[in-house]
Amino acid sequence: MSDTPSPPAQAAAITEAYLRIKARIDKACRLAGRDPAEVRLSCVTKTLDWARIEPVLELGHRRFGENRVQEALLRWAGVRASGAYPGLELSLIGPLQTNKVRAAVQLFDKIETIDRPRLAEALAAEIALWGRTPQLYIQVNIGEEPQKAGVLPHDLPQLVTQCRDLGLNITGLMAIPPVDGPRGPYFALLARLAGRAGLSELSMGMSDDFETAIGFGATDIRVGSAIFGAR
Ligand SMILES: *Cc1c(COP(=O)(O)O)cnc(C)c1O
Numbered sequence: 001m002s003d004t005p006s007p008p009a010q011a012a013a014i015t016e017a018y019l020r021i022k023a024r025i026d027k028a029c030r031l032a033g034r035d036p037a038e039v040r041l042s043c044v045t046k047t048l049d050w051a052r053i054e055p056v057l058e059l060g061h062r063r064f065g066e067n068r069v070q071e072a073l074l075r076w077a078g079v080r081a082s083g084a085y086p087g088l089e090l091s092l093i094g095p096l097q098t099n100k101v102r103a104a105v106q107l108f109d110k111i112e113t114i115d116r117p118r119l120a121e122a123l124a125a126e127i128a129l130w131g132r133t134p135q136l137y138i139q140v141n142i143g144e145e146p147q148k149a150g151v152l153p154h155d156l157p158q159l160v161t162q163c164r165d166l167g168l169n170i171t172g173l174m175a176i177p178p179v180d181g182p183r184g185p186y187f188a189l190l191a192r193l194a195g196r197a198g199l200s201e202l203s204m205g206m207s208d209d210f211e212t213a214i215g216f217g218a219t220d221i222r223v224g225s226a227i228f229g230a231r
Pocket residue numbers: 044046067093094176206207208222223224225226
């Protein structure tokens with residue numbers, strides 16, 4: 001590809017984009033009257049090669065989002081074991097199959113995509129077995145879209161109860177609103193659902209809508225392409 005930037009140019013562009021996103025987060029927090037320390041940025045590294053990830057690690061960033069267990073293991077298990085970047089925090093933000101729960105519990109610090117009782121049961125069993133407890137969020141299919149993962153808003157209270165009965169400490173909700181139209185109403189709905197369920201953490205907002213999400217109370221935003229470029 002003739003338009004591929006040289007490695008140093010690519011690293012410089014990613015460094016600049018990351019710092020720009022951080023500044024936009026600070027500004028959105030200021031406008032919303034919120035403390036930027038309340039908003040955690042996960043840099044979404046799915047499909048990326050290491051050369052694109054290294055610049056943000058070098059800046060001291062340690063929180064990353066991945067949407068596939070196997071891919072995340074290949075990318076991060078060795079890096080974590082090496083100790084080269086202490087304090088890594090890995091979030092699973094993609095669908096979790098029950099046969100990957102063991103690996104997910106061992107690798108991730110946060111699992112944001114609980115969406116059904118069977119998965120909650122499998123997580124409870126593996127957490128008990130390994131004594132390792134990631135933070136746990138439930139994913140809500142906030143736009144009730146047939147092709148999207150997540151529990152329907154109507155079924156959320158029951159899933160929260162089922163998780164609590166299993167001893168799972170659910171602390172937040174995650175959602176991906178429909179791509180078309182304004183996102184605000186969906187972010188507001190997720191915040192309301194969390195409030196009703198007594199959950200304080202809200203993972204919402206991506207490259208093209210994180211500022212809106214911050215305005216509606218996001219505590220976790222997940223940004224990929226605005227930092228790393230197109231996947
Ligand atoms: C890929 C992905 C993101 C990041 O998307 P961008 O538009 O690249 O910022 C955020 N959340 C989830 C669940 C994703 O799968």
